[in-house]
Amino acid sequence: MPWDRIVAFLRRLISPMPSAQFTITLVAAVLVTLALIAKRRGWLHGPRGWLWTGLGLSVGGIIIATLAFRIGDQPPAGTGREVILAPFKGLWHAAGPHATPDASANFYGNIALYVPLGVVTVWLLHSQLVKRVALAWLLAAALSTSIELTQSTMNRVADINDVILNSSGAALGACLGGAVLIAMRRTKGGAPAQQSTSLV
Template identity: 35%
Template structure:
C-alpha cells in the first residue's frame, strides 16, 4: 500500500478512535449505570490499537523496508541525538508524538480494568510497556532500529493516560454510588 493511502487510512482510523474515545468519555461521565460504555471503550481501544499499529509498523510493512537493522539500548541517546540534529525531521515531533500516541491507549486501559486507582494506573503502565516493547521487537525483526527511548516515551504516554483514565473512572464510580444512595 503506498504511504499516502496508508496515511489516509491511519487518519480515518484515528478519527474513528477519537470519536469513540469521546463517546466513551461522555457515556462514562453521563450514564447513570454505565450501560454500553464498556462496549464503546473496547471499540475505542481496538481502533486505537490499529492507529498505533499503522503509525509504528505500517510504513515498514507497506514498503517492505529492508534498511539497516539496529538496536539502541542506551536511554536518552537517540533523544539527545535527535535534538542535536537540526537537519531532517523535527525531533520534538518524535518526542511528543511517541508520548501522545500512547496516551489514549493508557486512558482506555485504565477505564476498562476494574480495580482501585493504583491498579488501573499499574495496568496502563504494564500494558503500555508490553505493547511498546513488542512494537520495538517487531521493528527489529522487520529490519528497523529498535530503540529503548521509544519504549520509555511510549510507556510514559500510557502512564500519563492511565492516570487521567483512572481519575475519571474513580470519580465517575464514586459519583454513581453517591447518586444511588
C-alpha cells in the same frame, strides 16, 4: 532457534517493509473481523462496548502509525537497521527547545500516541486505580516492545527509548482517565477512588 535465524525468517516474510496501504488494509481487516465477532456475541452493547471499540481503535492506530510510517525513524546510510539499547539516550535534548523538529516530533509523538490507550485501559479494568495505572503501563510496554522487536527485523530503528516514551504516554493517559473517574465519583457522591469499581 538462534535469533539470527528468526530475524532472517521474519525479513523474508515481511521485508521489504510493507507499504502503508497494505498495513492499513491488514489492520482494518483484523479490526473489522474482531468487531463482527464481538457484535455477534453481544460484547458491544452499552458503554463497555464503546470502550472495547476504543481499545481496538487505539491499538490499531498504534500499529499503523509505528509500522506503516517512518516519522523520525531513518537508520544510518548504508545500514539495514539500527538497534538502540541505551536508555534515555538523547531524550532530554529531544524534549528541549533546541531539539530538531524531527526529534521533537518523535519525542512528543511517542508519548501522545499511547495516551488514548492508557485512558481506555484504566476505564475498562476492575481494580484499584493504582493497579489500573500500573496495568496500563505494563500493557503499553508489552505492546511497544513487540513493535520494536518487529522493527528490529526490518529496515527500521528499534529504540529502547521508544518503549520508555510509549509506556510513559500510556501511564499519563491512565492517570488522566483515573482523574476523570475521581471527579465523576465526587460529582455523584459515590464511592472513594480506591474502591474496586469501574467506570461502567
